[in-house]
Amino acid sequence: xxxxxxxxxxxxxxxxxxxxxxxxxxxxxxxxxxxxxxxxxxxxxxxxxxxxxxxxxxxxxxxxxxxxxxxxxxxxxxxxxxxxxxxxxxxxxxxxxxxxxxxxxxxxxxxxxxxxxxxxxxxxxxxxxxxxxxxxxxxxxxxxxxxxxxxxxxxxxxxxxxxxxxxxxxxxxxxxxxxxxxxxxxxxxxxxxxxxxxxxxxxxxxxxxxxxxxxxxxxxxxxxxxxxxxxxxxxxxxxxxxxxxxxxxxxxxxx
Amino acid sequence: xxxxxxxxxxxxxxxxxxxxxxxxxxxxxxxxxxxxxxxxxxxxxxxxxxxxxxxxxxxxxxxxxxxxxxxxxxxxxxxxxxxxxxxxxxxxxxxxxxxxxxxxxxxxxxxxxxxxxxxxxxxxxxxxxxxxxxxxxxxxxxxxxxxxxxxxxxxxxxxxxxxxxxxxxxxxxxxxxxxxxxxxxxxxxxxxxxxxxxxxxxxxxxxxxxxxxxxxxxxxxxxxxxxxxxxxxxxxxxxxxxxxxxxxxxxxxxxxxxxxxxxxxxxxxxxxxxxxxxxxxxxxxxxxxxxxxxxxxxxxxxxxxxxxxxxxxxxxxxxxxxxxxxxxxxxxxxxxxxxxxxxxxxxxxxxxxxxxxxxxxxxxxxxxxxxxxxxxxxxxxxxxxxxxxxxxxxxxxxxxxxxxxxxxxxxxxxxxxxxxxxxxxxxxxxxxxxxxxxxxxxxxxxxxxxxxxxxxxxxxxxxxxxxxxxxxxxxxxxxxxxxxxxxxxxxxxxxxxxxxxxxxxxxxxxxxxxxxxxxxxxxxxxxxxxxxxxxxxxxxxxxxxxxxxxxxxxxxxxxxx
Numbered sequence: 159x160x161x162x163x164x165x166x167x168x169x170x171x172x173x174x175x176x177x178x179x180x181x182x183x184x185x186x187x188x189x190x191x192x193x194x195x196x197x198x199x200x201x202x203x204x205x206x207x208x209x210x211x212x213x214x215x216x217x218x219x220x221x222x223x224x225x226x227x228x229x230x231x232x233x234x235x236x237x238x239x240x241x242x243x244x245x246x247x248x249x250x251x252x253x254x255x256x257x258x259x260x261x262x263x264x265x266x267x268x269x270x271x272x273x274x275x276x277x278x279x280x281x282x283x284x285x286x287x288x289x290x291x292x293x294x295x296x297x298x299x300x301x302x303x304x305x306x307x308x309x310x311x312x313x314x315x316x317x318x319x320x321x322x323x324x325x326x327x328x329x330x331x332x333x334x335x336x337x338x339x340x341x342x343x344x345x346x347x348x349x350x351x352x353x354x355x356x357x358x359x360x361x362x363x364x365x366x367x368x369x370x371x372x373x374x375x376x377x378x379x380x381x382x383x384x385x386x387x388x389x390x391x392x393x394x395x396x397x398x399x400x401x402x403x404x405x406x407x408x409x410x411x412x413x
Numbered sequence: 414x415x416x417x418x419x420x421x422x423x424x425x426x427x428x429x430x431x432x433x434x435x436x437x438x439x440x441x442x443x444x445x446x447x448x449x450x451x452x453x454x455x456x457x458x459x460x461x462x463x464x465x466x467x468x469x470x471x472x473x474x475x476x477x478x479x480x481x482x483x484x485x486x487x488x489x490x491x492x493x494x495x496x497x498x499x500x501x502x503x504x505x506x507x508x509x510x511x512x513x514x515x516x517x518x519x520x521x522x523x524x525x526x527x528x529x530x531x532x533x534x535x536x537x538x539x540x541x542x543x544x545x546x547x548x549x550x551x552x553x554x555x556x557x558x559x560x561x562x563x564x565x566x567x568x569x570x571x572x573x574x575x576x577x578x579x580x581x582x583x584x585x586x587x588x589x590x591x592x593x594x595x596x597x598x599x600x601x602x603x604x605x606x607x608x609x610x611x612x613x614x615x616x617x618x619x620x621x622x623x624x625x626x627x628x629x630x631x632x633x634x635x636x637x638x639x640x641x642x643x644x645x646x647x648x649x650x651x652x653x654x655x656x657x658x659x660x661x662x663x664x665x666x667x668x669x670x671x672x673x674x675x676x677x678x679x680x681x682x683x684x685x686x687x688x689x690x691x692x693x694x695x696x697x698x699x700x701x702x703x704x705x706x707x708x709x710x711x712x713x714x715x716x717x718x719x720x721x722x723x724x725x726x727x728x729x730x731x732x733x734x735x736x737x738x739x740x741x742x743x744x745x746x747x748x749x750x751x752x753x754x755x756x757x758x759x760x761x762x763x764x765x766x767x768x769x770x771x772x773x774x775x776x777x778x779x780x781x782x783x784x785x786x787x788x789x790x791x792x793x794x795x796x797x798x799x800x801x802x803x804x805x806x807x808x809x810x811x812x813x814x815x816x817x818x819x820x821x822x823x824x825x826x827x828x829x830x831x832x833x834x835x836x837x838x839x840x841x842x843x844x845x846x847x848x849x850x851x852x853x854x855x856x857x858x859x860x861x862x863x864x865x866x867x868x869x870x871x872x873x874x875x876x877x878x879x880x881x882x883x884x885x886x887x888x889x890x891x892x893x894x895x896x897x898x899x900x901x902x903x904x905x906x907x908x909x910x911x912x913x914x915x916x917x918x919x920x921x922x923x924x925x926x927x928x929x930x931x932x933x934x935x936x937x938x939x940x941x942x943x944x945x946x947x948x949x950x951x952x953x954x955x956x957x958x959x960x961x962x963x964x965x966x967x968x969x970x971x972x973x974x
Contacts, residue, residue: 174971183957190952202939250728262651275956277962279948282939295938301512348420360551360581364443366556377559382514385562390504394497401493405486412482 164249165264166259168231170266180268181226185219193276207280210300210380213309216273217375220316221341228320229266229334231258232407235330245410255404259321259396266313269307273285277302285371301382308379311392312371316341318399325406341371348372421463426457441774449534460892508565518625525629532632533574538784541612541714543575543635545628547622548594551581560603560623571849578600592617602674605631616723632674638796641674643694646709648682649741650700652887659893662697664903667913673759674921687714693918695722696748698887699741720918723752724887727764727804729840738840756867757809757819758883763836765803765861766849769832775802775849778863781834784826786866788882796829796906799894804885805836805861820870827864827882834859866917880913919924 172178192215200207233239244254284297323337324330347370350363358366367373374388424864435452439445464471472481475722512519521529536543545564549557557579564577582589584682589595592604605628609615616633621627643842645654645666654666654676679687679694682702685709687694694714703711707839715721725742742749742760751760754908768779783789808826809819837849851858863885888894894907915921940948 174967176964176968177961179967183961183964186957186960187953190957191831193952194949197938197945200938207938246453253734272956272960276952279951280938281708283938283944293867296514300515303512304530309843322592322970351554355551355583359442360584363554367558370766373555377555378510378562381519381559382512383562384511384513386509387501388505390501394501398494398497402490405490409482412478 161253161260162256164254165260168258168261169264171261172227177226177230178265181223182272185216185223185269186272188219189216189273189276193279206265207284207297209277209280209297210305210382212273212276213302213305214376214380216270217309217372218345220313221345222338224316224320225267225323225334225337225342226320227262228317228324228337229330231262231321232325232326232403233333235332237330241407241410244408244413249350251408252404253406255321255325255400259318259400259403262317262321264312266317267310270310270313270413278359297383302377304379304382304384307384308375308388308392311389312375312379315371315395315399318396318403319344322399322403322406325403337370342369344369346370346372416462416466418467421467422470424459425463426459426819428456428461428463430456431459432456435539436742441560442826444653445561449719452698455526455638457607467900473712474652488954494788504657507819508569510562510566519562519566520572522625523631524568525567525625528629528636529570529575531636532571534587535636536574536607537572541574541615542608543632544606544608545575545577546584546592546604546606547577547579547623548589548592548596548604549579551580551598555622557915558603562625563625563628565788583616593619601627602612602772607635612708620722631671637673639675639923642675642688643669643674643693643915643919644679644688644691645676646681646694646699647678648680649703651696652698652891654697657892660888660891662891664895664917665890669915674915676921681710686710687719688925693720693722693915695724697722697724697890698726700739702743702746708747708751711748712755715755715879715881716877720880721882722914722918723802723881723883724890725760725883727802727840727885728762728808728949729764729802752881752883753807753809754816754824755818756881757815757824758865758881759807760838760883760885761805761807761838761855761857763838764804764849765805765830765834765839765863766851767834767859768831768848769833772799776803776804778830778834780828782826782860784829784862786825786827787868788827788866788917793906793909796909797904798906798910799904800863800884800886801888802886803863805857805863806883806885808862808865823870825866826862827866827884829860829862832871834861836861844874880918882918888890 164381189212193212196208196211199205232241235244245251260319280297281299284295320334320337323340324333326336327333343366347366350358350370351360351364353363374391378385378388431452435449435455435456438452439449442449449594507962510519514581532543535541545567547557547560547561547564561577568575568577571841580588582594594600594602594604601623602621603620603623604622605616605618606614607616617637620631645651645662647654652660652662654662655678657663664674674692679691680816681687692712694711711719711721723742728741728743728866743762744759749759764776765778767778767781768775771778779797780800783794808824809815809912810824835849835851836859837851838855838857839852865883867881867883868880869875889907890911894904
């Protein structure tokens with residue numbers, strides 16, 4: 159049994175699980191509202207199109223939806239006792255963790271690709287030629303490409319964090335709540351400076367910004383920039399979270 | 414009665430958490446404050462009570478496999494996190510950034526790199542260094558991060574003479590005051606500071622916001638400081654250069670230094686000559702004729718390659734206000750004669766009436782014809798420029814025979830009127846309230862040129878390159894038309910005409926102007942109501958509905974199975 163088997167099982171699991179469809183439905187309804195609101199605002203105020211707006215909102219939604227996708231991954235297995243069963247199989251802990259992670263990330267990728275519909279609509283309404291014909295709007299695709307890349311990495315990081323909390327508790331609700339809280343703090347770290355200095359010092363604000371998920375996304379990827387430090391940040395978050403998750407799973411052998 | 418062991422265990426866990434919280438807060442705040450002290454005491458009491466009252470548990474814990482494996486795992490985790498943090502630090506130092514925007518708005522343009530090189534070569538000569546200082550408080554850390562992507566590129570392209578510094582104006586208000594920074598003034602957070610070899614500040618150049626064009630222009634201003642100087646000529650009741658009134662010229666006089674062009678006034682009646690540092694002289698709406706002596710000074714200046722902008726209003730006296738008639742540039746005026754003899758242009762004694770291309774009344778003119786002059790560009794061509802009470806310009810080319818001196822120059826019409834226009838010469842009879850009537854015997858029929866640029870035919874081959882722009886109106890340049898500070902929104906066309914005029918005369922753009930990043934002007938999105946309804950149907954009903962339907966089907970199949 160390899161990580162590939164686990165990946166296929168987990169990936170398939172999402173497509174037979176009503177919760178995954180409900181998550182996808184809720185995400186698409188909320189993003190649809192966001193897209194139409196923004197489009198209407200731009201039409202009313204004679205503004206150019208911006209495909210990155212809906213991506214920014216998707217990032218925020220992942221704070222709430224990533225835990226819904228990951229909370230069952232280990233918590234359910236632990237509650238039902240199947241995790242112990244799996245640990246008796248010829249399977250390395252790291253394969254188990256990576257398989258589950260890639261399964262969740264794969265489903266997230268499918269969900270993310272559904273949002274290409276919005277970009278397709280904007281492309282249909284506009285033009286990729288920087289020198290458009292009169293009355294035809296130009297659509298700068300660069301920030302959209304960078305935004306998707308960033309959002310894909312960002313989603314991987316939120317899923318990895320969600321998995322970590324799923325491995326911490328055998329209660330799905332607790333796991334989901336904890337990961338949601340942590341993701342919210344990591345998201346809001348970008349705007350921690352708005353909290354008065356009497357509450358948190360500037361050093362803490364700076365530290366929060368460094369570990370903030372949003373800070374590595376909103377000022378770079380969404381603006382059309384791919385910065386090595388931001389790419390590395392999300393990969394590092396994934397690696398560290400997956401490493402700790404593996405150690406947590408492994409700890410069941412000696413606890 | 415001893416405490417139950419499970420209580421002691423909980424106290425130990427809480428104590429450990431308190432110690433951890435104390436450590437984090439201490440590291441963040443960098444002081445042993447009350448909160449840290451209370452947490453420290455609580456932690457010591459909690460952990461200490463467990464250690465003292467349950468020594469057997471402590472012994473078992475220390476020698477148990479949980480500690481054995483747990484310690485190893487914790488150390489390994491700390492090492493992994495340490496590597497991750499070190500890697501991030503390295504990645505941050507590399508500052509490798511790929512700009513995917515079509516206009517490359519986060520990538521330094523060649524002209525920006527040249528501006529930086531130009532500034533640094535000048536700094537290196539005197540042993541100076543430069544620093545871009547940004548004022549961002551803790552609430553603006555996002556904006557600071559955004560700016561850093563661009564500023565870092567300047568620092569990286571620098572030979573080491575340019576550094577970056579960010580200052581929190583709330584923490585260092587005195588420093589902000591020294592720079593003249595105030596968030597309420599909306600002047601932008603960036604400054605370019607020049608230090609001498611002793612480390613003392615010698616220049617603080619405001620940049621504005623974190624935009625490439627502003628940063629590079631500030632660098633060029635440092636490079637070209639003192640190279641450009643424009644004199645506003647006085648002595649013949651010209652429009653006041655410093656006046657902030659609607660008919661003053663303070664809007665242009667005070668803003669030129671902001672782009673590195675110094676300004677001054679010069680009384681030509683008392684000056685011995687036009688100063689040698691004059692890049693351009695401006696004669697703006699004189700009311701009295703220039704003397705032969707004045708013209709000799711101007712001729713000497715132009716002969717050495719001078720640049721001149723002449724603005725002249727019609728010799729018209731308002732019959733209501735009874736102001737003395739303007740006698741500047743009448744036919745026998747020495748300056749008018751000089752312009753004709755040397756450059757082949759002269760002002761007519763008329764007032765243009767153009768019913769086909771005017772607003773409000775026939776005397777407020779919008780150019781009907783735009784000539785292919787050197788100062789014209791696509792943007793200026795697309796903007797409306799307004800002129801009030803305009804006189805026409807006669808060109809030697811229209812008469813056919815050119816003298817050898819006149820033939821050496823090329824005259825390009827910048828603006829002309831429509832065919833329906835004419836130059837009213839019976840100025841004593843004109844009433845602005847009434848419609849002027851064309852008299853074929855005395856008036857000049859349109860189209861009439863009223864703005865002309867002049868330069869040598871073989872300018873590129875000549876060491877001396879005089880340039881002249883002559884316009885039959887002064888009002889277009891006054892604060893009422895140009896300067897938003899006067900309370901009236903500046904007219905974009907007039908502002909653009911001024912910018913192009915001064916750039917062409919001083920050749921400032923060739924030396925010290927940075928073109929903005931070539932970002933395509935993004936047009937607004939246009940969607941019909943029908944399209945919008947379809948989009949709403951697709952994105953709000955069809956797409957989520959399809960996902961929900963598949964989910965229901967899957968759920969149904971699973972229940973059946």
